[in-house]
Ligand SMILES: Nc1nc2c(c(=O)[nH]1)N[C@H]1C(S)=C(S)[C@@H](COP(=O)(O)O)O[C@H]1N2
């Protein structure tokens with residue numbers, strides 16, 4: 001069975017050391033709020049709604065792989081409350097409070113189009129069942145200088161792209177977030193050009209680390225983390241990992257992307273994590289891991305150089321930042 005009720009999570013087996021400890025504590029708190037509801041309807045309204053929406057549904061995975069060198073996972077509470085998702089406001093805490101109220105992640109369809117032999121529109125749950133889900137623990141580095149370690153659930157985007165068969169002329173992939181100001185009230189403001197668009201070179205999109213992501217911490221994605229489907233490209237700055245995707249389009253030339261259009265001198269198309277190439281307004285040499293006080297050194301390609309450096313052989317990474 002693919003989905004289980006949120007309540008079943010309470011009995012989920014602990015697979016690693018303290019792997020699910022934080023989440024279990026969090027959910028125990030949510031259950032406590034639910035119990036209190038029995039005592040009074042008003043109390044329930046105050047405490048329960050956001051917690052219940054956030055808990056998500058359990059997703060079964062076939063394997064777990066640590067791509068973060070054994071580092072401690074960032075607590076669930078931080079992963080799901082400290083977010084960038086400008087469709088719900090520009091404050092880090094806005095998405096956690098607003099996205100659960102407005103965004104309806106099901107039913108949801110994702111269109112695959114452009115230079116592809118098998119164009120098709122998929123229901124997100126049929127997409128989710130196309131390949132076995134893996135849990136992958138990745139480092140996640142925001143261009144602003146903070147970072148986390150997150151256990152995502154998904155499968156390689158490349159597995160899916162091979163299935164839909166890119167045409168020989170396809171060289172890039174463009175991804176688009178939902179445009180619906182009713183579900184994404186931040187789209188009523190002009191902080192960015194909507195909808196949010198991102199892009200990858202086809203070989204980056206096919207790279208086995210690029211994850212088509214449906215969940216985190218064992219559950220479906222919370223709305224604030226990009227429900228019901230997002231990308232995670234762990235060697236690039238966080239803004240490349242586009243949330244709440246509705247369209248995947250194979251194209252011949254480099255797509256115009258939201259942040260690159262907004263500030264081309266600050267956010268390049270590639271945006272690979274690179275401690276040697278500073279943002280024009282701040283250094284990228286260090287980062288603050290959420291939950292830690294001292295800054296640590298940022299690693300080349302966010303620590304994934306062995307796997308991805310070859311993609312950029314012969315490229316001047318100062319020019320193609
Ligand atoms: N559609 C959309 N996707 C987005 C963003 C956004 O504002 N809108 N923010 C990006 C940025 S800047 C980061 S750091 C990551 C944050 O992902 P997280 O909240 O799951 O940690 O999402 C990225 N994807």
Ligand SMILES: [Mo]
Pocket residue numbers: 084141142143144237238239
């Ligand atoms: Mo970011």
